[in-house]
Amino acid sequence: MSVIILLVCFSLLVAGSFLGAFLWAIKDGQYEDELSPSVRMLFENEIKETTNTNNK
């Protein structure tokens, strides 16, 4: 039965890492502007080296 405990802990860990990724994305500002990135990717341009959006 202890395997169940192990599995539950593991599943929580995996789900938690996804939650962490989501929170990270919010913190980084991915949900702040949903329009310009969609337009931006269509611009014919040299590839941008930096994709950092953080303006802290």
Added chain:
Amino acid sequence: MVAEEKKLKVKCYHCGDICRGNEIRLDTKHFCCHGCKIVYELLQENQMCNYYDLEQTPGNKANDSNEYAFLEEESISNSILNFKEGDISGVTFYIPSIHCTSCIWLLENLQKLHAGIIQTQIQFQKKKLDIQFNSKITLRKLVELLASIGYAPLITLNGKEVNNQTANKSLYYKLGIAGFCFGNIMMLSMPEYLSVFDPFNGDIKVLFTFLSLLLALPVFLYSASDYFSSAYRAIKTRVVNIDLPIALGLTAAFTQSAYEIISSTGLGYLDSLTGLIFFLLIGKWYQAKTYAALSFDRDYKSYFPLAACRIKDGAQSYVALQDLKPGDELLIRNEEIIPADGIVVEGRASIDYSFVTGESRPITKAVGELIFAGGKQKGTSLKIKLHKPVSESYLTQLWNKDSSKPIFSGLEEFTNTFGKYFTVAVLLISLCTYLYWFGKDQSTAIYAAVSVLIIFCPCTLALAIPFCFGRAMNILGKNGLYIKNTQTIEKLANNDTIVFDKTGTLTVAGATKIDDDTVLTESEKIFIKSITAHSTHPLSKAIYDFYKDFSTCALSNYREIVSKGIEAEIDGKRIKIGSAEYIGLAKTSDHKHTSVHIQIDGEYKGCYRFTNIYKPNMDKVLGKLNKNFELHLLSGDNDAEKGYLAQYFNTERMHFSQTPHDKLNYVKALNHRHKVMMIGDGLNDAGALRHSYCGVSIIEKNGSFSPACDAMLEADSFDRLPNFIRFAKACVNRVYWSIAIFMIYNFTGLYFAAQGSLKPLVAAILMPMSSVSVVIFVSIVAPRLESINKKS
């Protein structure tokens, strides 16, 4: 000479302005300034010239100035910068002129313009630009560079928007955490759902329930915190709000669950509780999205078609408000509103700030002093130099703030009051449900009571009106009727009487036929033109336009007596222009025309005769409105056209030679018996517009802003007036239907919830569903745009 003229007609390829002065050319394209050319070159370099194919002259007018010297100051620049790490600095600007996708491209390629700029990133909806730059460029140079390509940032030293941003972010955090915990608690509750706990070893059951409790804690304490703080505020101020029953339900469910788990008497309802919070937050997120979409549309799409008179190189032209830039010189005439903060350049300003402060005593300002947006000039016209860009949102705010209108309690007020009683009723019903079930089945008691609290929530009611009317507002705006706020739609729908002003409303402004019956010398004609330039009266404008080819000169002692005439002194001569009465003549027997008489130094110089040209669709519009409304006519002119207008208006309801005060009193008297909609040009009938139930001002292309009205109707859209009214009526009906749906929904839900056959989780799903269904209903059944456009 011919070449000179030709050059005048050349328009800048980038911004559409007329090119003057030094010729700046590239290939076959002309540019009005260097900034425009730089922008063009930059675009051409990157084969992005279809920028110009997408929209005609999409560029912003570039602007040269020295006004950013203050940015050299260390303390100021530090307060603006986001960060400064050694060589690299970062800054975020709010740039009001960001308006299209081309702007995104242009501003994100700034590093090509200057080596000092490392990277730029735009946030379109917020009109913000993040810039990282190094020591090769100073902050001042950077701002000047932006200004030179037509994207001057608006620099404010307060950080209001930042707060807004974090509020928005926290909802996503809460949503994410609630979703995570809800999912995992569901999983941990699986054995319970399948009723397989018995064969298990007790330890696992304890582990699972305690783990659930642990996961539920952040949801209860963090994700749901808004409901608690809102409920707390409600209790503190002793008003009932819709968050109160929700907060109560959540607390009850959590306490019960925690007690059961800790005392090992049961398993609790943590799955339902967290699911409930998760779905509540989704509902909230959806509502926020909806509101954001509405306000974006309002801020960025529905510009008022208003204009101001810009003076450039001695020539006057009407320019749309949103195209005005700091540094532009404007001519502000008598009774006109100042569109943006500026500095008096010429003339004597006597500003009435009644729309801003409520104080109507004019404040005098001399040349060089600052005057603020929203003030109204009284007296001679003056020239101002704009200091700040025009803020449409400020003008809208001003419009909405006008407190002189009686408070209107419409549907919104009704639903708010209704919602309050509703909430009290919910609390009582929930309590009764709990007490009823308590004796029979304890677990059902808490289920049923919480379900009642959740399902019976008036937030759908709160959503229906802003959504339906907000949409309608956009549709109306796109079709030429700009309304002040959502209540105006109800006002439009509820009228039973319409009062028309004649000049400029039923007649076509600026298309009047003038018969010149004056004996004037050339210089006197210049005098007449100069004086009429100061007045906004349609007849003055007509005379001004009549003398197109004459110049103007300075004058003194200008005076305008509303709906009588104007006078001023030039070269020591006293010149009076106005009605026969004003000049001191006996009333003439000529009733066929409207006449404007001229008197110079007591000597009669003849008159201009105006023949009104009525709007081409007036016949149809009035014919249609006559069926459903009582029509009245108030005119400041004489009764020359009474015979003609008698086919539309009952003779008893036509009144001529009315002063603004007469009009006001007439509307006030009518208001006792009817709901009056007043339609006028907003200048000499501002008082009547203000006191009518629903004041609509007709605006021409070069119209000026008049905060006294409830709605502004573009002159070209006049023929759609009956359609607008029908549309408004349909919208109000829609809201009634939404309320009906809401009631059916809630009472059905209540019926099942009180019986204990509805789990709180299901209730939590149903609740946002009811909001969604109302929104979908309003959108699908929303009165179609075609009903406005349909010509019949």
